Amino acid sequence: MDLQHWLGRANRAVQDWADTFGPYQPHPSLHVDDRRFAAAFEEFSGRLTDNYPFFHPSYAGQMLKPPHPAAVVGHLTAMLINPNNHALDGGPATAAMEREAVARLAAMFGYDTLPHSPSGAGGTPSRSDYAPLGHLTTSGTIANLEALFVARELHPGRGIAHSADAHYTHGRMCHVLGVPSHPVRTDARGRIDLDALEDVLRTGDVGTVVLTTGTTGLGAVDPVHEVLPIAERYGVRIHVDAAYGGFFTLLAGTEGVAPEPWRAIPRCDSVVVDPHKHGLQPYGCGAVLFRDPEVGRFYLHDSPYTYFTSAELHLGEISLECSRAGASAAALWLTFQLLPPTRDGLGAVLAAGRRAALRWAELIDASEVLELYQRPELDIVTYFPVLEPPALTAIDAASARILADGMAAPDPVFLSTFRAGREAFAARHPKVAQDADGARVLRSVLMKPESEHHVDRLHGSVEELARAL
Structure with missing residues (x-):
């Protein structure tokens, strides 16, 4: 696709929409002449060359690559409007896109994505009508923070167990939440060691186990299917950190990707995935999903000025973050129209x-x-x-x-x-x-x-x- 052409179309589309509201006079304090901007842009573009070529296949270093052109067009088009997906008042269109994109992520993992029969006031869905519960975040770190926050609320006083090779965010966020962190040794494949995990669970000090499907160091996949019966035996929850590897669930059983861990995810309590990694999105775009929509009660709060245009569920009512870029949802939605989260997409x-x-x-x-x-x-x-x-x-x-x-x-x-x-x-x-x-x-x-x-x-x-x- 011709990125320059579509960015031009994006600018015209937003301007055509803006023109429907009648003319107004831009304030002179915002004016910058082209000569001044050219000087600043020359320095800016020059400084951007101090980067590694993330786009090139010779770059095989860190987990970095440019977003898909469709994501760029979607993000920049919505950014010209600058919606805020915290509340429907701030971004009704992009909030709807977020719900649709999150539903596709949920379906990718095998979670039920259809609302139950409406039970809210006036026939509109209430919080419990959405199964599962989920939304986009600014990163996998924040998505995991939300999952661990819910884990703390469900099992107060009990800690979080995760493999020693899990992302450092888990130890860090346990510290932020004031929750004990229990690193568990790994086996010779970099996966959580089942015997060591059971030793930790036997103490009764753990309420949630974090399993990683794709460690950021080695790409190791914890045996979710083998941990599930252990977790059930000890009455603990399972959170899956699929921030890096989550989209590989699309290849389960093909390309040498073992199917069992991925097919066990629908039985887990929550899962995190980062569309800004394998989902072809710009930074930052993470996502968190909860199997049980009733955990939304832990997010309850009120605001005297944001919830006034709709009785429907607001995304801000089910997230720890407040302001979030609606442009991220727009970019993911548009990308999924062309490259859906399916095996063939x-x-x-x-x-x-x-x-x-x-x-x-x-x-x-x-x-x-x-x-x-x-x-x-x-x-x-x-x-x-x-x-x-x-x-x-x-x-x-x-x-x-x-x-x-x-x-x-x-x-x-x-x-x-x-x-x-x-x-x-x-x-x-x-x-x-x-x-x-x-x-x-x-x-x-x-x-x-x-x-x-x-x-x-x-x-x-x-x-x-x-x-x-």
Whole structure:
């Protein structure tokens, strides 16, 4: 699609709408002449060049890529109006778009998305008429905060258990909420260890278990289906942090993605996903869903000036955040019209990155100078240079050298590193000398579908850097 054309159409569409309200005189205090703006824009655009090429398949470092052009058009068009999705008064159109987009996310995870029979005043749906309950947030961090907030309210005085490899946001938000955090060791695949989890649950100190379907370090997927019966036995809730990997539920049972963890998510109490990762959205766009709509009672509040135009459920009544950009909902809604969260829609985009990861794993298996740290479960590949003798200190130094040399090469390649602890390394590679507390390994995130056609070149570049050592 021609982004420049559609941005022009967007500006005209909003102006045509604005013209229906009659003329008015813009205030002179807002006027900026083109010459002044040109000078400021030149400096601005120049400073933006101090970025890595997130758009290019040679960038295989962190979880960064540009949004889809449809998301850009949707976001910028709505931004010209600047709706606030906290209340229907601030953004009726984008609030409706948010509900529709969230319903599609809920359906993607297998949650029931249809309202029950209206039971609110005047026949309009009440809070409990929506199953499940959910909304967009500004990030996965805030989405997880909301899930942990509800966990605290449902089990006051009881803590939160999560794997030691879960995102640091869980420990941080437990501190914010004043809730005890219980990190649980991981197994040799980076997943929560079931025996260690049961030891923690046996104490009775835990009310909710956080499971991660796609850790941000390794892309490891916790065995949701195996934890569910344990959680039921001890009477604890399950929250699924699918901020990174959530959209891979579209590939469950295909492309080598094990189906069982994903198909167990509908039985969990809440789930978080970040459309600004695999959902092709600009930052920030997260989402939280609760299976039981009755948890909306924990959000109850009143405002004397926002709720006056409608008796319907306001998004601000079911979120901790107040002001939220309606433009984020518009961008996601428009993207879903073209690339819906289905196996043939967004699933095809994720499948390309998954195939790239599997291809690179094959190439590393056949390499004499690189070795897999862990076989990829999603689209994150971790590996390290083969050295003689193999030792943690040498691997750490060599990984750092390849990272730096790759960015400085004439044909640069952009990677990242992941620090693996001594015990985690020993579980996967017992022949490596444990002469340090841990070591950095190389890490590549192949979340751009273009990686599928670039992975052989990436591998060749990294192999050349490893041989140069």
